Structure formats: structure tokens, C-alpha cells
Amino acid sequence: MKIVVLKFGGTSVGSAERIKNVAKIVTSYLKKKFKVIVVSSAMGGETNRLINLSKEISSNFTSSEYDTLVAAGEQISCSLIAGRLNDQGHLSRSWLSWQIPILTTGNYSYSRIESIYKKNIINFLKKGGVPVIAGFQGINSENRVTTLGRGGSDASAIMIAKFFKAEKCVIYTDVDGVYTTDPNVVPKAKKIKKISYEEMLEMASLGAKVMQPNSIQDARLNRIDIEVRSSFKNKAGSLITKRKNISTKNIIRGVSFTKNDAKITLVGVKDRPGVAAKIFEPLFKNSINVDMVVQNISSYKKETDLTFTIKNEDLLKTEKLIKKNKKIIFKKLIIDERVSKVSIVGVGMITTPGVTYRMFNALAKKNINIQVISTSEIKISVLVERKNLKKAVDVLHKEFKLDY
Ligand code: ASP
Numbered sequence: 001m002k003i004v005v006l007k008f009g010g011t012s013v014g015s016a017e018r019i020k021n022v023a024k025i026v027t028s029y030l031k032k033k034f035k036v037i038v039v040s041s042a043m044g045g046e047t048n049r050l051i052n053l054s055k056e057i058s059s060n061f062t063s064s065e066y067d068t069l070v071a072a073g074e075q076i077s078c079s080l081i082a083g084r085l086n087d088q089g090h091l092s093r094s095w096l097s098w099q100i101p102i103l104t105t106g107n108y109s110y111s112r113i114e115s116i117y118k119k120n121i122i123n124f125l126k127k128g129g130v131p132v133i134a135g136f137q138g139i140n141s142e143n144r145v146t147t148l149g150r151g152g153s154d155a156s157a158i159m160i161a162k163f164f165k166a167e168k169c170v171i172y173t174d175v176d177g178v179y180t181t182d183p184n185v186v187p188k189a190k191k192i193k194k195i196s197y198e199e200m201l202e203m204a205s206l207g208a209k210v211m212q213p214n215s216i217q218d219a220r221l222n223r224i225d226i227e228v229r230s231s232f233k234n235k236a237g238s239l240i241t242k243r244k245n246i247s248t249k250n251i252i253r254g255v256s257f258t259k260n261d262a263k264i265t266l267v268g269v270k271d272r273p274g275v276a277a278k279i280f281e282p283l284f285k286n287s288i289n290v291d292m293v294v295q296n297i298s299s300y301k302k303e304t305d306l307t308f309t310i311k312n313e314d315l316l317k318t319e320k321l322i323k324k325n326k327k328i329i330f331k332k333l334i335i336d337e338r339v340s341k342v343s344i345v346g347v348g349m350i351t352t353p354g355v356t357y358r359m360f361n362a363l364a365k366k367n368i369n370i371q372v373i374s375t376s377e378i379k380i381s382v383l384v385e386r387k388n389l390k391k392a393v394d395v396l397h398k399e400f401k402l403d404y
């Protein structure tokens with residue numbers, strides 16, 4: 001059986017018109033003799049509406065009821081899709097996760113798919129049917145509804161593609177692919193034809209909002225090719241695949257950036273073993289994610305300055321935690337919210353010397369000061385003043401020959 005999983009995001013099922021269009025897309029695959037499994041998200045805005053209702057009811061809504069509530073949006077979109085497919089003469093029906101079932105582990109709101117019972121879906125496919133499966137949801141060992149984290153219908157699609165050994169998993173969304181950088185910032189941004197899972201993970205967690213990062217990790221572990229494309233335009237999208245399938249002609253695949261960082265500096269911290277651990281322990285315990293860290297080497301005074309970045313939304317909490325942390329001594333706390341992180345990403349840098357130099361030199365020529373640096377095997381990030389963000393992205397995009 002030649003199976004394809006087609007996943008539709010919120011805007012792609014956002015209205016009756018859009019849902020009729022989904023049925024057209026499904027039909028085009030059926031014509032090509034694919035067996036189609038549809039996975040859908042809730043209609044755009046619906047999940048947020050449900051979340052807001054829960055907040056009106058209680059500031060401490062029971063987690064199991066919360067998941068039951070927010071998973072409800074997918075029931076609507078799936079039945080509408082199946083209904084339209086029926087209208088167009090196709091055999092189709094909706095499936096909620098408990099009806100399959102799709103079993104998950106982990107906590108409510110952040111569950112992960114563990115297994116999927118395949119028999120009923122396979123039988124339906126064999127009869128020529130199109131199963132329309134609710135994304136984002138599962139059930140746990142207590143038979144309660146669970147959800148997979150915001151944007152989790154991507155993870156549903158990937159895991160369904162894995163369990164049903166699909167030939168392809170296509171993510172239909174409102175952008176027509178993954179770009180070398182945000183086209184709203186750099187009009188010369190290009191669509192990337194092929195990108196590796198690793199690069200996509202770096203781009204996604206760095207701010208290119210195309211897919212849920214967890215689900216890219218699932219795809220990477222299970223070696224599932226993902227095509228990201230628009231349901232609004234009939235244009236080729238981007239393929240997220242293994243490194244092996246991609247040429248490394250381009251050293252850098254893309255330039256990504258964030259706008260919601262804050263920088264914290266502790267001036268005059270004692271330079272002793274264990275100090276950094278004491279600073280970060282309460283942050284970790286409060287689930288605050290520390291991103292970039294830089295510490296100066298100690299001067300003769302045996303004191304040092306420690307700088308790190310966090311997300312803006314964690315700033316107040318972090319400030320409080322540091323101020324009430326009795327285990328650390330420092331002279332001054334400096335906070336700067338006018339910073340942005342700019343990163344270049346590409347597997348090609350592993351084998352190419354001089355990438356760091358080229359990046360820093362390009363920024364220097366534009367008079368952009370680098371505040372903090374962090375690197376991984378396939379990424380170099382720098383923290384710059386937010387007012388320099390666009391200039392920095394522009395110059396790096398050009399330097400690494402990504403402009404079209
Ligand atoms: N409807 C869910 C959400 O809005 C899942 C998804 O969109 O993938 O987060």
C-alpha cells in the first residue's frame with residue numbers, strides 16, 4: 001500500500017471554504033493512487049478559544065479536564081472534512097484518538113504518542129476509505145484524553161506516518177515552505193528546497209515558526225521525510241529529510257533570529273567552583289530556560305561577571321529568583337531587554353573552516369557589536385542590540401550567498 005499522510009493546520013481548515021479545498025487536495029492524491037490518511041488540527045483560533053474558556057472557569061483548571069476540553073476543536077474539523085469527502089462521493093470517516101486508539105505517555109498537555117492500534121484504519125484504507133484522524137490528542141493508560149502540546153497535530157502526523165509506514169508525510173500550512181530567513185525581514189529570502197532535520201530543529205527553535213520542534217525530533221528519530229507546503233497555493237514546498245539526501249554546497253542553510261530575549265548580567269560574582277551552579281539551580285527548578293551564557297575569566301580580584309540570556313516572559317520571575325537567592329553574592333544586576341539573537345545554521349560548517357570569522361567580520365563591517373556568542377556543531381549565534389537586528393540578518397544573509 002502506497003500511503004501518504006496529509007496533515008492540515010488550523011488556517012488550512014479555518015473555514016468551510018478552506019475545508020472544501022482540503023477535500024480537493026485529498027482527491028488529487030487519490031487520483032495518483034495513494035491511500036490517504038488525513039490528520040487535522042482544529043479550525044484556526046478554536047484551541048485558543050477553548051483555552052480562554054477554561055481560564056474563565058478556573059485559574060487552576062484540572063489538567064485532565066483541560067486536555068479533554070482543548071482536544072475538542074479537532075473533532076469539529078475532522079467531521080467537517082470527512083463530511084465534505086462524503087459529499088464529493090468518497091468513502092471517509094472521522095476518527096478520534098480514543099476510537100483508534102492512539103496511546104500516549106507522559107503528563108497531560110505534554111503527552112507523547114507511544115503506540116497506535118492499526119487494524120481498523122488499515123481495513124478502512126483497504127476498502128478505499130479516507131480516515132480523517134484528529135491530531136493533537138491521544139488517550140493515556142487511564143483511558144483519559146491527553147494532548148501533545150501546542151502545535152501537537154504535527155507530532156500526530158509524524159507518528160501516524162511512522163506507524164503506518166507512510167511513503168510521505170505532507171504538512172499543509174499557511175506558509176509555502178521553509179525560508180532561508182523570515183521573508184518579512186529580508187525580502188531576498190529564498191525557499192529552501194531541502195533541509196536536514198538537524199538544521200530544521202535549529203531553525204525552528206530559533207524562531208522559524210514552521211513546525212513544532214518536538215515533532216521534527218520525532219521525524220528525525222524515525223527517518224520520516226516531511227514536505228511542508230501551503231494549502232493556499234499549488235507550489236512545491238520544502239523537504240525536511242536526512243543529511244545524506246542533501247548537498248552541502250551551501251555552507252549555511254539559513255539565518256534565524258529571535259526578538260524575545262533578555263540579557264542578565266551579574267557583576268562582581270565570586271569566582272569559585274559551584275557559583276554558576278548556585279545561580280542556575282533555582283532557574284532550572286522553576287523551568288526557566290537559560291540560553292546563552294558567558295563568563296569572563298577572573299581578574300586578580302577573584303571576581304567575575306556572568307551574563308546569560310532568557311526569554312523575555314521569564315524576566316520578572318528570574319529577577320526575583322536571583323534577588324532572593326541567599327547562596328550567591330554579587331555587586332550589581334544589569335538587565336537589558338533590547339537584545340536579539342541572530343544565528344547562522346548549516347551542516348556545511350562542520351567541514352568548512354572560517355565560517356566564524358566570516359560571520360564576525362561581516363558584522364564588524366556594519367559596525368554591529370557582538371555581545372554574547374554561543375555555538376553548536378551546526379550553528380553560530382550572536383547576541384546583538386535589537387535595533388541592529390535587521391541589519392545583522394541582512395548582512396549575514398548576503399555574506400553566505402543566500403540572497404536570490
Ligand atoms: N489545535 C492545536 C493547537 O492549536 C494543535 C495544532 O494546531 O497542531 O495547538
Ligand code: MG
Pocket residue numbers: 009010041151
Ligand atoms: Mg495549529
